Amino acid sequence: MWLTHVLRRGLDHDPDALALRDSRRDVSWRQLDRDVRALASLLRRDATAGSRVLVLSGNRVEVLETYIACAAAGLVAVPVNPALTDPELTRIVDSVEPSAAMADDAGLARVSALYPDLPRTDLGSVAELASSAEDAAQDAAQEAARSAASGDGEHWGGSLTEPVMILHTSATTGRAKGVVVDQRSLQANALSWLADVRPEPGTPFLNAGPLFHGSVVIALDHLAAAGTVCVLDRFTPQGALAALEKWKIEHAFLVPSMVRLVLEAKSLATTDVSALRLLLHGAAPMPEALAREARDKLGAELQTIFGITEGGGPVLTLRPNTVVGEPPVPGAVCIGVPMLGAGLRITDRQGNDVAEGAIGELHVAGDGLMQGYWKNTEAAAEVLRDGWLNTHDLGCFDTYGRVWVVDRRNDLILRGGQNVYPAEIEHVLRQSPHVADVVVVPLASELWGQTPVAFVQPVSPEQFDEAELLGLCVAELAAYKRPSHFLPLDVVPRNPSGKALRAPLRDRAHQLITEREQTT
């Protein structure tokens, strides 16, 4: 019911105002309503409540329309990164067993090759679908409209506690985990966003990130404000700059790597970005020097967002112009305070709250938390306890109650805002008959934040074959997960219980790569 309520509010506010736009279409709230109704009707035709709908597409407005239509029809949207390889994709699809697929041209081709019997619809045909549905069944449409106006039909909108999306994240186990999101989570996040970011009706928001990613909730938050969500087909710094000017973007969300690339683009010098008021950034720490440069060159205020897909998206924020002073711990980054409705604790390993300045693990709570992981209660139990989600981030409170992040307890690698778990890469590399052992660690990168580096212990020294390792990764892993370096290792260092000692390998990777770069 939340997303259909958002739709209803947008219609009531101004049906002819823009809700969505991309390089192909401008979609008013009136058109969005038509498209959503046509899509919901189509998707519900052969599916029962709770059925999953695979969404395999690059960015386009119809992806967001599909999410809203799934909510309206009581179905569950399962967006999947189109960059995944076939083995990665089929593992997800086989797990969620979708009743239908919505896809762009490239996605349709893959679905028809991999799942020829799965009903599928071209996302490019949505506007046409809505138009013909209206012509052919005007009475039914009017009835639906009457039904909506009088409090909505029997199934229209779903309930707050029904799952509405499954968002897949990289996983500690080497297999993607599906984060089950309900409408209550989307509602909680939107209300936080309206309170702490404050978009207004009509505010043009630039969605530069992929719509299959957890940050998609930010686009839905802007719709909740009756704002206009402007969708980039794919991020390029040149494309983002052109969109800022053409669409007079006022709010944008970028990860720090994107900000750096935008500032490096030649077209920045000739682009009018004067409409931009607020640059929201998250998914990785923003270096202070980059933040200063962004403020100077883009003329916008910056707001830090700290989020986690399992927590329903954004959960903490540092408002613009907040003076935070020196970090309480060298290298720590301030992520602000909990957003409205979000709870936060920092605890020691025994689960006790730590004192101000002491470092512990960050736990978040609130209605935004995920219901769990799809078909993986064990993994959910590891992070969710008594209504609190362990983010595995390490941080502390300062004297003003603000939160500073210091490091991560688990092995997550943040590459340009995308999560990569070493286990996923290690699992692939172990398939080689020439690999005896492997450990993947992060390497600091000025542009991407971090990249994965693979330390490989070959079965015998002469069997270290970089080309073979690279080939395995290209075949089995999405390109953003591919290690930036493969380094041979005599023996993977492990503690007595067999756990790989990653910290010294991080240092060794840094040292080896620095030496290698100095000699080339």
Next chain:
Amino acid sequence: MSVARTLVRESLDHPALLDRVVDDADLAGAGVNSGELIKLALRLEDHLGRPLGDEELLGLTSVNAVAELLQNGAD
């Protein structure tokens, strides 16, 4: 090695990947990621001394396409 191939190679996190890619192969299909393609575009802008247009950016799909841009794209 051609200038085009050198520019592509310098844009890759793992330059050895290019050893597997022939000049007319689709770079994304061969495993080049979106970030590396962005780096390539920025490198080309530096090389040409001007911003790339939308069509030029979309056309950066292979080493041959990069070579063509270098040949025809200088002002």
